[in-house]
Amino acid sequence: MLTDEMKAILDDARKQGWVLEPEAKRLLSLAGIDVPRFVWVHDKDQALQAAERAGFPIAVKVVSPDILHKSDAGGVAVGVSDAAELSDVVARFRSLPGFAGVIVEPMVAGIELIVGGKVDYQFGPIVLLGIGGTGVEIYQDIAVRMAPLSENDARSMPAGLKGGKLLEGYRGSRPVNMDRLAQLLIRFSTLLSAMADRVESIDLNPVMCTETDCIVADARILLAAADAHS
Amino acid sequence: MNYAPLFNPQTVAVVGVSLSNDRHPANVIYNKLHLRYPVKVYPVNPHGGMLHHDKVHRDISEIPVKIDLAVIAVRAEHVPGILESCIRSKVGGATIISGGFAESGRPDLQNRLVELAGASRFPFIGPNCLGIYVPNRFDTFFLPGERLIRPDPGNVAIVSQSGGVLVDQLVKFAEQGVGLSLAVSIGNKAQIREIDLLTYLAAESDTRVIAFYIEGFEKNEGRRFVQAATEISKPIVVLKAGKTAEGSRAASSHTASLAGDYRVFSEIAAQHGIIEARNEYEMVSFCESLSCYQKSITGKIGIITVSGGHGVLSTDACAEHGLQVPRLSEHWQKEIRNYLSPSVQPIASLANPIDLTGSAKDDDFIAAARALSQTPEIDCVIMLLLPYSPGITSDLGAQLSYVYQQEGKPLVAYVPHQEKYRMLIEGFELNNVPVAASIEGAVMMAEALRRCPVC
Structure with missing residues (x-):
């Protein structure tokens, strides 16, 4: 079930038809899904304070209702290493259309996965797991399940990927924490089911997974046409 | 209703x-x-x-x-x-x-x-359909009887949106000796739809296997269908049309473009224990196998043949279909060798795949089949019979079926020519052992058992 706070986030997003990244992360966080400790700030000074608290290097991303694809618009800076660089980045982002601040957060490392949600015409809410990164649409290495997921469903998803071995610790790399990944998938599927009448699709991309955590580094929630602009 | x-x-x-x-x-x-x-x-x-x-x-x-x-x-x-x-x-x-x-x-x-x-x-039922076909009972197909290839009565029910595909599947069922309990062409499926017939067939006592040819569902109908399927204790086989990628409606989302219609169907069917046939050959093989056996296997296949080449081809096919061909332990190899005829004993290779060589006689097949049916190292036996080999008689089908009746381990056979070796084939089929017309068909029959969650 959606809480009032969750509903308010979705209500506020109607005007642009999708949920701004900081709001999307707050929504996920309310559903018990791990996100980086982010701050949404509106000027350079606030950004500097946030960066010092988080500790450099940091990731900085533009927040704008006019920019759905932040990378394409030049609105993403990762590995920002000091105050000078941060000032430049914020100045550059200010000139982007619809500027509504920046999101500042610590860098997250790990294996890149994509976790997606879609409200399918025939099957209703479905959850997708894929090996992430830029090749995700080329390799099409994905698993799909109908939401909500059982524990078994969630655990069978990484096992069904061709690249599943990468997650189990391949050639000396550390394995991904499968308990945390399964927990993320289950909580996400529950959230998706609860808002299936309001959502078209969701990309949690990338989700960074390590031996200890699975953290959603970016999130895009597209509202259903009937819910947007209503 | x-x-x-x-x-x-x-x-x-x-x-x-x-x-x-x-x-x-x-x-x-x-x-x-x-x-x-x-x-x-x-x-x-x-x-x-x-x-x-x-x-x-x-x-x-x-x-x-x-x-x-x-x-x-x-x-x-x-x-x-x-x-x-x-x-x-x-x-x-x-x-x-x-x-x-x-x-x-x-x-x-x-x-x-x-x-x-x-x-x-x-x-x-319908409108815009061929309607119903029940062997030896009645049918509503507007196709003259002499033009139809008519399957025998049996325990497979098939439901199809397309009348043309249905008739074609019935031809294949008849060719492969798959018996039919009921075939329904639902056409526009205005009232009675796949899910209604799924529920009906689940309780219908003549039907043991429920097969569907599906083109598409209405809004959320797929969800109801797979949820209903999980409540049913009969194997459900589905052939889905429309496998090519659907153009993504919302290009702005990776998920929407990755999760195309067919991909979603295929994975969600598997999640709910539905056995998807990827093509018409799998459809027939799966139905035939499941109509004979409803016994789940883990996929440890024992192969018996008289030709090294057939052993290799079938081992390759097993790997492609997610089945293993484990090496047989020395103990069980010895167990088989002890019962082989003197001319075969020194030359047969028994590690699995088992090659009994062209000198093999009926009794050698039976000895090998019996041992594989008894060892826990194997959970399904594929017999590749090449009846031009002079030691094989027309009785072998019935005799090997008897091994299955006694031991209870699923056995599937490949026999190359349906007409010439009719009696051999009937020896199997009339005794509830499925026979494929190709090596891969036999492997698909074994795969059906591995993928059957309710068997």
């Missing part, structure tokens, strides 16, 4: 017979029912008159007995009126063959049928 009159009628009215054109679809149906099936059939045409010395009734209400099934093959605009007459006359149900509804821009006419029937809980 009671479907029994639809699928097991004693009395049938064929509405729309022509008095002047005996090739009219209604006449084809009337003639075959009248001449070849154990049902009582009544022709109906508003003009009345006589057809082949039988009285033609002007309306279904004029027939003096209670009608179980009305087969309706008249122009679309007349169908609602006939349906009303059926309902008033307490007919059990209808198969509406006629086209000219939603598929050609008249959804209003189709909705009218659904409303009329729904209000009276009157079941009907």
Whole structure:
């Protein structure tokens, strides 16, 4: 079930038809899904304070209702290493259309996965797991399940990927924490089911997974046409 | 709703017979029912008159007995009126063959049928379909009997949106000796849809395997279908049309573009224990295998052949279909070798795949099959029989089936030529052991058992 706070986030997003990244992360966080400790700030000074608290290097991303694809618009800076660089980045982002601040957060490392949600015409809410990164649409290495997921469903998803071995610790790399990944998938599927009448699709991309955590580094929630602009 | 009159009628009215054109679809149906099936059939045409010395009734209400099934093959605009007459006359149900509804821009006419029937809980199949086929009982296909390849009665039910695909599957079922309990072409599926027949067939005692050819579902219907499937203890096999990637509606989301219609269907079917057949060959092989065995295997396959090449080809095919061909332990190899005939004993290779060589006789096959049926190292046996090998007799099929009857471990056979080795094949099939016409077909039969969650 959606809480009032969750509903308010979705209500506020109607005007642009999708949920701004900081709001999307707050929504996920309310559903018990791990996100980086982010701050949404509106000027350079606030950004500097946030960066010092988080500790450099940091990731900085533009927040704008006019920019759905932040990378394409030049609105993403990762590995920002000091105050000078941060000032430049914020100045550059200010000139982007619809500027509504920046999101500042610590860098997250790990294996890149994509976790997606879609409200399918025939099957209703479905959850997708894929090996992430830029090749995700080329390799099409994905698993799909109908939401909500059982524990078994969630655990069978990484096992069904061709690249599943990468997650189990391949050639000396550390394995991904499968308990945390399964927990993320289950909580996400529950959230998706609860808002299936309001959502078209969701990309949690990338989700960074390590031996200890699975953290959603970016999130895009597209509202259903009937819910947007209503 | 009671479907029994639809699928097991004693009395049938064929509405729309022509008095002047005996090739009219209604006449084809009337003639075959009248001449070849154990049902009582009544022709109906508003003009009345006589057809082949039988009285033609002007309306279904004029027939003096209670009608179980009305087969309706008249122009679309007349169908609602006939349906009303059926309902008033307490007919059990209808198969509406006629086209000219939603598929050609008249959804209003189709909705009218659904409303009329729904209000009276009157079941009907179609419209725009071939209807129903039950071997040796009756059928409503407007295809002359002599043109049809007719499968034998059996325990596989098949439901298809497309009449053409259904008839073609029946040809393949007949060729491969797969017996049929019921075949239904649901056409526009205005009222009775896949999920309704899934529920009906789950409780229908002649059916052990439920097969579907599906083109698509309505909004959220797929969800209801797979949820219903998880409640059913019979294997469900689905062949899905439309596998090519659907253009993504929302290019702005990776998920929407990755999760195309077919991909979603395929994975969600598997999640819910539905056995997806990727093509028509798998469809036939899976149905044949599951109609004989409902025993789940982990996929440890033992292969018996008389040719090294067949051993390698089948091992490759097993790997492609997710099955293992484990090396047999020395203990069990010895166990087999002890019972082989003297000429075969020194030259057979028994590690699995087992190559009994061209010198093998019936008894060598039986010894190998019996040992593989007893060892826990194997959970399904594939027999690749090449009957041109002189030591093999026509009795071998029945004898190997006897091994299965005694040991209870699934056994599938490949025999190359269906006509020439008919008796060998019947020795298997009449004793409930499935026979494939190709090596890969035999491997698919084993795969069906591995993928069957309710077996």
